[in-house]
Every structure is written in structure tokens, then in C-alpha cells.
Amino acid sequence: MRRSSLTLFLLLFACQRPPAEQASSPVAPGGAASRLEQAAIASGAIADPAKISPVGLFQRSHEAGRDALCVIPARNGDLHFGLEAIFGEEPACRGRGTARRAGDKLILSFKGGDRCIIVAQYDGDQVSLPGVVDLACADLCEGRGSLEGVSFPRIANDAASALRARDRSGDPLCAG
Template identity: 70%
Template sequence: MRRASLAVLILLAACQRAPVPVDAAPDAGGAPVSGLERAAIESGAITDTSKTSPVGLYQRSHEAGRDLLCVMPAKDASFRFGLQANFGEDQSCRGQGTARRAGDKLILSFKGGDRCIVVAQYDGDQVALPGVVDMACADLCRGRGSLEGVSFPRIAGDAASALRARDSGGDALCER
């Protein structure tokens, strides 16, 4: 019995070793990437967002309407975008501006007014706005609409699809 207890204690002690440091080399955007994440990217199990352009059309349809985000390339390393989020009758948000990448983030700078800036999460397949946005962004919305927590799944990865995007009034979201 003592030998069995001793064997269990030795096994438990072996499990209590200090963790081996994870190789966390930075990705192209400067964000650390663990060895496991790098292996998943190399195997194709997850998307390498540092190599996936955000250009394209993102859309979600729901009972209150349709949320759209179009992203177009700009002359420099930045992008142009337009978005509309609907929350029901006379409740929506709409805006346009410029965007730039920062690792797995997409920084949306809306033009006009108080200069609303939103730091969105970008994973290659979706753009997700945070649950709290700057109060200056309220000027983009009508009624009780808010950009907080809105997400846009990708439906097309080309500029031509983004150019065809129309808001609920039929106007182009992304212009040439």
C-alpha cells in the first residue's frame, strides 16, 4: 500500500512542474502568436488574419433588416469603408470613412462630425464592433440605434462586391 501511495505522489509531483514557456513570436501585425496557433495556421485549421485582406462585403440579415459593411482598398495601405446597421423602423446607424489594420484589429475612422473612431475585431471571416463605442458615434445613429456589439460576417472577399453594396435607401455604401 505504501508503494502505491509513493508512486501516486511521484506522479503528482511530476505533474506539478513549471510550465514550459510558449514560443510566442509576433505575427506580421505585431501581435504574439503561440506555437499552437502558428501550427493551426500552418495546417489551415484557422485563418492567418495577417495575410487576409479585409476588402470585401460583410452582411448579416435579421428580423429588423440587414446590416452591411463594405471595405474597399485606398491609395495607400489603408482602406475605405461604409456601413449600415438596422435595428427596426427608424432605428439605424450609417457612416463612411477610412480604416487601417493593426494586427487582428480594424480601426474604423468615420468622417464628419465629432470623428467617431471604433476599434473592431477582425478575424478574416468577420468584423465585430466592441460592446462599448465612443459617444461621438451616437451622431451616426437614428432612434435608439447603436453600433455597440454589431458584427458583420464576410460574404464576399472582392472589391466589386463591396462596390455593389446598397443601403436600405438604395444609395451606394462604398463609392469609387
């Protein structure tokens, strides 16, 4: 009886302790998914987001309106963008400027007075603006509109589609 109790205790104790290799090299949160994603990229199962150009059209329609972002290449190798977020009959935000890629970020520098700059998340399939944007960006919006938290899913990955995109008034969203 004593021997089986000792064996049971040792088995329970062994289940409680991590293996030696896990104890010496802790995995950061999300590390397993990161390794899985890297393996999928290496095998070609999914595309590497770092290699997907942001050029194209990103757009989402919803009950209050439509959010659209176009990104086109410029002659000098830079990227230009135009965006419009519509929140009903009147409130809307719109702007144009230059974009720059920095890892999984897309830095949007708006043309205009207060130098609004937004650092958006870019994963190859979507551009997501942060939940808080600089006060300098308030001039881009009318009424109670705001660019905070707006996201733009990709619908086309070519400059021609981006150039065909129109804003609410029918003008080109991206100027060529």
C-alpha cells in the first residue's frame, strides 16, 4: 500500500512540474502561434504579411456608410493614399497624403495644416487605425466623425482599382 501511494505521489508531482527544457526556455505569450505562423509562411500555406504591398483598395460598407482607403505608388517610389470614412448623412472624415511602411505598421502622413500623422496596423489584408488618434487629426472630420478605430479590409491589391475609387461626391479618392 505504501509503495503504491509513493508511486501515485511521484506521478502527481511529475505532472505538476514542467519538463526541464520548458523551464529553462520560457515561451512568450503568443510564441506558439508565432512559430506556427512562421511555419505556415515557410511552407507557403499563407503569404508573408511583411512582403505584401499595401498598394490597393481597402473598403468596408456598413449601415451608417462606407469607409474607403486607397494606396497608390508615386513616381518617386513613395506611396500616396486617400481615405474617407462616412458615418451617416453628414459626419465624415477625409484626407490625403503619403504613406510609409514600417514593419507591420503603415504610417499615414496627411497633407494639410496641422500635420496629422496616424500609425495604423497593417497585416496585408487590413489597415486598422488606432483607437486614439492625435488631436491634429480632428480637422479631417466633420460633425461628430472620428477616425479612431476605423478599419479598412482589403478588396483589391492593384493600383488600377485604387485609382477607380470615388469618394461620396464622385471625385477620385486617390489622385493619380
